[in-house]
Amino acid sequence: MRTMRAQVLTEPNHFELKEVPVPEINDDEVLVKVKYCGICGSDWGSYIGKYADEVACIPLTTGHEVYGVIEEVGKSAQGLKVGDRVTYDICKPCGTCYHCRIGEPLLCTEFKQIGIHLDGGFAEYVKVPWKNIYVVPDEVSDEKAAFVEPLTACLNASHKMDCTIGRSVVVIGAGLGIMHAQLAKLRGAAPVIVVDANADRLKMAKEVVADYTINVRETDPVEEVMRLTNGVGADFVLEAVGSSKTYEQAFKMVRKGGKVEAFGICAEDDYASLPPVEFVTSEKKISGSCAGIGYDWGDALTLLKYDRVDPMPLISMIVPLEELEETLHEIKKNPKLIKVLVSPEAKERTVLYE
Structure with missing residues (x-):
């Protein structure tokens, strides 16, 4: 044996x-x-x-x-x-x-x-x-x-978020979030904004993909996103941390009619407070994505083959x-x-x- x-x-x-x-x-x-x-x-x-x-x-x-x-x-x-x-x-x-x-x-x-x-x-x-x-x-x-496997998970989130060309995207989290940002930029998003608390990761995000980075240790991320988007808020926000606090921030910084893509996994007993009235009066939307499956693997390999993401x-x-x-x-x-x-x-x- x-x-x-x-x-x-x-x-x-x-x-x-x-x-x-x-x-x-x-x-x-x-x-x-x-x-x-x-x-x-x-x-x-x-x-x-x-x-x-x-x-x-x-x-x-x-x-x-x-x-x-x-x-x-x-x-x-x-x-x-x-x-x-x-x-x-x-x-x-x-x-x-x-x-x-x-x-x-x-x-x-x-x-x-x-x-x-x-x-x-x-x-x-x-x-x-x-x-x-x-x-x-x-x-x-x-x-x-x-x-390839983590890229498939990001691809699934990108499909679900479905950001359109010329629209702003905020990614909260500069770990795998940097790959989320690369896919958003590949779709034509502008600007692409990455939020994190770690200066080294933000530096990498800026070098690789981000138009702007926000260090939450230095400034309020919601206020800074509003400033960078001329007071409108981001068209799309992807949460890649997995914290009730950052989910609450995501909901605050997304514009009226905008969309939050939930990717970060919270603990089962971790609950975010989101005002239901904004689902109605501001028509804000939330969708979730948990993994890649099926031909996400083929797509991921194609993107790597042709150097569309690094x-x-x-x-x-x-x-x-x-x-x-x-x-x-x-x-x-x-x-x-x-x-x-x-x-x-x-x-x-x-x-x-x-």
Whole structure:
């Protein structure tokens, strides 16, 4: 029996590096050798036991931002071969519930995701349904390929927000928010404004995409957005922090008839206070988006292939699989770290951007 190294979440707040069996695939699956698995902000929630449906899956190998190479191919797989550079749609909706049948698979009542509810990529290998696989174009580097999953989530939010050319967009949060801002600019939004409390991240946002940045430690973000939009308010505001306070700010800075796109995940007991009268008299709108699914992966790879977006400034460093738990704590303490890639093949850390 072949074994592999895997970081197994055995209980909340505890990963254990174990030798476990390499997953056995069926005819409809492929085995992927993991090259990189990015650490997502939601991985911290999984780690601390924040989400009840995920705690129910423990023990579990988490990790859902995977790029790798096909190691084995099931008999039913089509158009795939050993050695292909790949990433994959992490979503496994049931396909038969009400939401699936009306075209809302992200809202599936039996929704599962690889690396969140099913064993994932903080390991040397992961098994995946072959139909979920997307081959990575040669033009896309290994590091950029590891960013496809978070880019799909941003794409889904971009589709839902549906900002139009020449309209103002505010992004609250300068982590993954920088990618949201890149997509808004790609759609022709103007100006693009990024809000955060960290000067280093705001500097990066300004260098990469933002027309204006707002440091909430230095000025009131609502007042500054109103000033930059000549007292009208922003046409669109995307919240990418996950805090009741910033959601309340988003609702205040969006213009009459404007739209707030909810992306940041709050704690289940964290409630924002929004005046219902403004839904009526000001016709303000809110929509939500939680993840990418399906051909969001193909679109993300196309954008990367043709250099329409650049995730590289967001990738802070690469760490060995053995350092996963330590790195999770580092990310919480060090706001300069945005995206960290975990590599089962790495022997030591590689710092890309400081």
